[in-house]
Amino acid sequence: xxxxxxxxxxxxxxxxxxxxxxxxxxxxxxxxxxxxxxxxxxxxxxxxxxxxxxxxxxxxxxxxxxxxxxxxxxxxxxxxxxxxxxxxxxxxxxxxxxxxxxxxxxxxxxxxxxxxxxxxxxxxxxxxxxxxxxxxxxxxxxxxxxxxxxxxxxxxxxxxxx
Numbered sequence: 019x020x021x022x023x024x025x026x027x028x029x030x031x032x033x034x035x036x037x038x039x040x041x042x043x044x045x046x047x048x049x050x051x052x053x054x055x056x057x058x059x060x061x062x063x064x065x066x067x068x069x070x071x072x073x074x075x076x077x078x079x080x081x082x083x084x085x086x087x088x089x090x091x092x093x094x095x096x097x098x099x100x101x102x103x104x105x106x107x108x109x110x111x112x113x114x115x116x117x118x119x120x121x122x123x124x125x126x127x128x129x130x131x132x133x134x135x136x137x138x139x140x141x142x143x144x145x146x147x148x149x150x151x152x153x154x155x156x157x158x159x160x161x162x163x164x165x166x167x168x169x170x171x172x173x174x175x176x177x178x179x180x
Contacts (some may be wrong), residue, residue, distance in 0.1 A: 021083035
């Protein structure tokens with residue numbers, strides 16, 4: 019899975035178009051071309067690589083809008099639109115437990131039927147409607163006992179233009 023900033027995403031698409039230049043691959047989207055251009059294939063084009071399989075490995079591409087958001091990632095000398103993260107999305111056998119383990123996942127605590135994956139509850143309040151003081155407000159609480167797990171960290175790739 020490739021999570022890409024907009025500049026890197028354009029670069030990947032341009033490289034793939036060049037790679038497939040002299041092949042018989044049609045880059046047009048037939049349904050859109052038929053609807054908008056009355057089946058005239060010379061008027062429409064769509065280059066949109068979401069995934070491709072090469073060498074029995076599937077590569078998926080996702081443009082990350084957050085990498086191009088100037089309000090959240092506009093720090094000096096930190097060119098997020100040109101950055102990307104490639105990470106494996108697969109399963110491998112755990113040598114200790116022999117069970118299949120995902121490359122990225124979530125684990126959480128629980129005991130019997132009780133789970134702390136996500137627990138939300140309301141406390142207090144003076145009911146629905148207008149609240150007049152800070153003591154009359156309804157409070158919402160949330161707790162969870164979860165953690166992320168990552169396997170095969172040496173397979174992750176950070177694309178950094180600097």
